[in-house]
Amino acid sequence: MARPKPLPDPEGYFGPYGGRFVPETLMAPLAELTRFYDKAHRSRAFKRELTALLNDFAGRPTPLYFAERLSEELGGARIFLKREDLLHTGAHKINNALGQCLLTKLMEKERVIAETGAGQHGVATATAAAALGLTCTVYMGSEDMRRQRLNVDRMRLLGAEVVPVDAGSCTLKDAINEAMRDWVTNVHTTHYVLGSVLGPDPFPRMVRDFHRVIGDEARLQLKRQAGTEAPDLAVACVGGGSNSIGLFTAFLADLRVRMIGVEAGGRGPARGEHAARFGGGALGVLHGTRTFVLQDEEGQIATTHSVSAGLDYPAIGPEHVWLHDAGRVQYGSATDAEAIAAFHLLARTEGILPALESAHAIAEVVKRAPRLSRRRIILVNLSGRGDKDVESVLAWDREHAGDDGNHGTVESFAAAAARRGR
Amino acid sequence: MSAIDEVFQSCAREGRAAFIPFIMAGDPDLGATATHLEALAAGGADIIELGVPFSDPIADGPVNQRAAVRALAAGTKLSAILQLVARHRDKLGIPIVLFTYFNPIHARGVERFAEQAAASGVDGVLCVDLPPEEGERELIPAMREQGVDTIFLLAPTSTRDRVNKVAACSSGFVYYVSRTGVTGERAALPPDLVRDVKKLRKRLDQPLAVGFGLSTPEQVEAVGEIADGVVVGSALVRLIEEKGSDPELPALLEDRVRELAAPLRPRPERRRA
Ligand SMILES: Cc1ncc(COP(=O)(O)O)c(C=O)c1O
Numbered sequence: 135m136a137r138p139k140p141l142p143d144p145e146g147y148f149g150p151y152g153g154r155f156v157p158e159t160l161m162a163p164l165a166e167l168t169r170f171y172d173k174a175h176r177s178r179a180f181k182r183e184l185t186a187l188l189n190d191f192a193g194r195p196t197p198l199y200f201a202e203r204l205s206e207e208l209g210g211a212r213i214f215l216k217r218e219d220l221l222h223t224g225a226h227k228i229n230n231a232l233g234q235c236l237l238t239k240l241m242e243k244e245r246v247i248a249e250t251g252a253g254q255h256g257v258a259t260a261t262a263a264a265a266l267g268l269t270c271t272v273y274m275g276s277e278d279m280r281r282q283r284l285n286v287d288r289m290r291l292l293g294a295e296v297v298p299v300d301a302g303s304c305t306l307k308d309a310i311n312e313a314m315r316d317w318v319t320n321v322h323t324t325h326y327v328l329g330s331v332l333g334p335d336p337f338p339r340m341v342r343d344f345h346r347v348i349g350d351e352a353r354l355q356l357k358r359q360a361g362t363e364a365p366d367l368a369v370a371c372v373g374g375g376s377n378s379i380g381l382f383t384a385f386l387a388d389l390r391v392r393m394i395g396v397e398a399g400g401r402g403p404a405r406g407e408h409a410a411r412f413g414g415g416a417l418g419v420l421h422g423t424r425t426f427v428l429q430d431e432e433g434q435i436a437t438t439h440s441v442s443a444g445l446d447y448p449a450i451g452p453e454h455v456w457l458h459d460a461g462r463v464q465y466g467s468a469t470d471a472e473a474i475a476a477f478h479l480l481a482r483t484e485g486i487l488p489a490l491e492s493a494h495a496i497a498e499v500v501k502r503a504p505r506l507s508r509r510r511i512i513l514v515n516l517s518g519r520g521d522k523d524v525e526s527v528l529a530w531d532r533e534h535a536g537d538d539g540n541h542g543t544v545e546s547f548a549a550a551a552a553r554r555g556r
Numbered sequence: 557m558s559a560i561d562e563v564f565q566s567c568a569r570e571g572r573a574a575f576i577p578f579i580m581a582g583d584p585d586l587g588a589t590a591t592h593l594e595a596l597a598a599g600g601a602d603i604i605e606l607g608v609p610f611s612d613p614i615a616d617g618p619v620n621q622r623a624a625v626r627a628l629a630a631g632t633k634l635s636a637i638l639q640l641v642a643r644h645r646d647k648l649g650i651p652i653v654l655f656t657y658f659n660p661i662h663a664r665g666v667e668r669f670a671e672q673a674a675a676s677g678v679d680g681v682l683c684v685d686l687p688p689e690e691g692e693r694e695l696i697p698a699m700r701e702q703g704v705d706t707i708f709l710l711a712p713t714s715t716r717d718r719v720n721k722v723a724a725c726s727s728g729f730v731y732y733v734s735r736t737g738v739t740g741e742r743a744a745l746p747p748d749l750v751r752d753v754k755k756l757r758k759r760l761d762q763p764l765a766v767g768f769g770l771s772t773p774e775q776v777e778a779v780g781e782i783a784d785g786v787v788v789g790s791a792l793v794r795l796i797e798e799k800g801s802d803p804e805l806p807a808l809l810e811d812r813v814r815e816l817a818a819p820l821r822p823r824p825e826r827r828r829a
Contacts, residue, residue: 156685157615158687158708162718314614433660433664
């Protein structure tokens with residue numbers, strides 16, 4: 135069988151998805167970025183330098199952890215957690231931030247900008263910038279600044295300027311708009327460290343390549359710890375889609391492995407109440423790429439909702455739509471209530487507070503694991519830790535105290551666990 | 557020859573640059589836009605750029621962003637904008653170019669949009685976030701078939717390859733973004749502007765219009781010396797924002813356009829070769 139051509143194609147397309155939909159001002163800089171990235175991607179020296187940073191500074195490889203008590207609690211498949219939450223700064227985002235900041239140095243630019251939703255990509259970029267001697271500005275929706283305050287303080291302590299964005303829904307989409315405006319204005323001196331597999335080519339493939347270490351490591355670790363490099367199921371949450379692509383890429387060619395990406399189901403399926411692009415989105419063009427977008431009939435971008443700021447975004451990375459069409463990855467969603475329940479469950483059974491983003495992946499595991507036998511293996515990407523979300527979870531619990539179990543399709547696992555006397 | 561070509565030819569015969577004002581359709585509502593279009597024409601517009609509001613205008617500064625928010629809040633839809641053009645285009649007697657982001661066109665379907673735009677009398681389409689490479693896939697063929705001009709942008713960052721690409725894909729005119737940045741008024745012209753525009757004009761067959769950041773008669777005059785067209789947007793949009801529903805607004809808009817376009821009126825001793 136002929137080897138399939140690598141994607142994206144030279145125009146940046148994954149089938150009909152992707153491309154470069156940007157103002158003319160950015161076209162030549164994108165071409166330059168592509169040249170630098172392609173060179174770095176082939177360069178041993180670049181790889182060596184990045185690997186050293188990832189290992190010695192950020193703490194790679196991250197452990198693969200057999201979540202024995204969670205597996206028992208759910209009474210089915212054996213669940214392995216890829217512990218990206220243990221990375222420096224607390225999420226997978228640092229893999230990409232270090233890669234792009236190192237590339238910024240190669241391009242001889244002295245300033246980076248970033249957008250952030252949950253604040254994790256902002257913190258990662260501020261961190262990488264500080265470590266590599268770059269100045270850093272982070273754009274963040276004012277609503278996200280409110281709900282992820284801890285990360286705002288962290289970014290400022292790291293020397294980054296955090297600029298509140300008070301437009302639209304004051305969340306991730308609006309932060310990207312503002313970062314793009316900054317980039318268009320300052321492109322001579324500034325690199326835009328885009329935080330997910332979104333945006334114009336080469337970002338979707340570049341960010342994917344910087345994160346594929348997640349799946350590559352997990353595969354080897356699984357072989358060592360479970361005797362097989364192929365899990366039956368791989369699960370990750372999907373905001374823009376970087377941690378999921380990072381996990382999935384290593385397994386795409388291994389057809390034994392089923393994969394599920396989990397989007398934010400928010401408060402329910404009505405437009406504006408969720409961020410499930412495969413549950414109501416349509417093909418569109420946003421932030422430089424042609425992909426699935428939540429929008430109205432007029433092509434105006436919809437507002438979104440998720441309890442998790444990092445998943446609260448109306449578009450999905452173009453490669454995901456390609457994988458969806460190809461039937462290689464399935465996509466589901468978890469509601470706010472299910473994610474919060476999963477957050478509590480993981481905390482009580484495993485002693486791990488997950489990021490609310492990652493809790494969406496755990497919620498999917500809660501649905502799937504009981505239906506699989508103990509011989510089956512589920513690999514789930516624990517993309518980040520939940521310190522940033524403590525206030526949000528407490529607020530949610532206060533607001534929903536009393537309406538036990540009737541706000542999601544799974545019962546409240548926190549309540550269930552508590553009843554069992556934990 | 558398109559209506560836009562004719563405007564540039566007749567301006568060239570008069571030895572002057574074309575004046576091209578921009579306003580946002582539906583700001584504060586489409587009824588007002590109809591009146592504003594008449595005011596622009598009466599004040600001396602040669603071509604009008606009519607903005608299609610979009611929820612996420614990444615190439616626009618705060619003034620145009622707020623205009624889009626007002627227009628969308630008023631429920632402005634692309635279909636209604638096309639109807640407005642259909643009703644007013646012939647009466648106005650000057651070409652209308654839609655200035656838009658790509659997604660509203662994409663959502664409607666590129667071919668369907670091309671047919672409707674042509675049927676409404678739209679003369680040209682300029683998509684700020686659609687470079688010619690992407691335009692070649694769908695938009696350019698669809699517009700060509702309908703006889704609607706496709707205008708692409710050049711910027712200070714554009715390389716020689718890109719100039720050639722844009723030249724090959726643009727009809728009507730080419731729009732030069734005077735600075736790396738978003739729309740909005742600026743106090744001074746970029747220092748390299750004169751040199752860059754002169755160089756570009758030599759390499760293009762199409763007329764070259766210059767915009768982004770121009771807001772005063774002095775700037776219009778300076779750019780009119782070197783370019784075939786001068787675009788003023790945010791300064792007019794700001795006037796509309798400040799005056800809101802003031803009944804004086806149409807008259808003020810007309811006066812402002814007349815004042816801005818005045819430096820471009822032919823004065824024989826300043827005639828370009
Ligand atoms: C911990 C964590 N997981 C997941 C995401 C979602 O992004 P992506 O889908 O790109 O992994 C974020 C984004 O902020 C995050 O902070």
